[in-house]
Amino acid sequence: MQTQIPAPPQERMAAVAAVDLVKVYGSGDTAVRALDGVTVGFDRAQFTAIMGPSGSGKSTLMHCLAGLDTATSGQALLGGTDLTRQSDRVLTKVRRERIGFVFQSFNLLPQLTAEQNILLPLELAGRKADRHLFGHLVESLGLTSRLSHRPSELSGGQQQRVAVARALASRPEVVFADEPTGNLDSRSGAEVLLFLRNSVRELGQTVVMVTHDPGAAAYADRVVLLADGRVAGDLDQPSLASVAEALQALAVNR
Numbered sequence: 001m002q003t004q005i006p007a008p009p010q011e012r013m014a015a016v017a018a019v020d021l022v023k024v025y026g027s028g029d030t031a032v033r034a035l036d037g038v039t040v041g042f043d044r045a046q047f048t049a050i051m052g053p054s055g056s057g058k059s060t061l062m063h064c065l066a067g068l069d070t071a072t073s074g075q076a077l078l079g080g081t082d083l084t085r086q087s088d089r090v091l092t093k094v095r096r097e098r099i100g101f102v103f104q105s106f107n108l109l110p111q112l113t114a115e116q117n118i119l120l121p122l123e124l125a126g127r128k129a130d131r132h133l134f135g136h137l138v139e140s141l142g143l144t145s146r147l148s149h150r151p152s153e154l155s156g157g158q159q160q161r162v163a164v165a166r167a168l169a170s171r172p173e174v175v176f177a178d179e180p181t182g183n184l185d186s187r188s189g190a191e192v193l194l195f196l197r198n199s200v201r202e203l204g205q206t207v208v209m210v211t212h213d214p215g216a217a218a219y220a221d222r223v224v225l226l227a228d229g230r231v232a233g234d235l236d237q238p239s240l241a242s243v244a245e246a247l248q249a250l251a252v253n254r
């Protein structure tokens, strides 16, 4: 008799995963193997930082996992969806409806108010805002009195907090943050990182962040280290000291 192997329960499946992911830019003598067989999973309701030396493939990995770039081979899985097999039309829909983005440069629309910026992805997806979640995000990000302001009337820290609210307002399966504190002073940066960490703890949000800053990575539950397009380390409950030490070891071994 054949034994049926039960499928893994949904909650145990990684929110996002790369399976033997390869990305080659260009061809022939000038080809660059930016990802060289990366296999890694990012659990639900966990805050993971991706770190590694410049050129190690951090942005490429994030872009492939977010459907912003296509891998050469392997799988980029969001829930059960392999993004490497989807059309541009489907990828646009996936990015709009299932992923939240926070970029270093905020990327707010200058002609819209903070509130309009926060609600724009929901509007584009034809979905109604969850007013309770909206209220919670705005209040805990300290934006209540800033909702009618345009980005030019906000500080960098406030603009990034609007971008964070925008990323979370649709309850996406994952928030990808690319150097979210890169343009912020240390206090504003800490506010954004604390909020991201709380959104994982309190809202069960999954967050994957690329950063160069060991201090920022220490807010995460886990740090995945890349070197030369491969996974080169994995730290649970990282501290500033353990992250700095791991990065130092990578630099020495290069």
Ligand SMILES: Nc1ncnc2c1ncn2[C@@H]1O[C@H](COP(=O)(O)OP(=O)(O)OP(=O)(O)O)[C@@H](O)[C@H]1O
Pocket (backbone or CB within 6 Å): 025, 026, 032, 033, 034, 052, 053, 054, 055, 056, 057, 058, 059, 060, 061
């Ligand atoms: N569009 C592209 N065309 C050709 N090569 C590219 C392209 N984008 C990235 N690369 C190369 O792929 C490799 C990985 O780049 P990637 O930007 O993913 O690294 P990174 O770890 O994010 O670097 P950094 O920390 O400097 O931002 C590098 O060698 C880079 O030069």
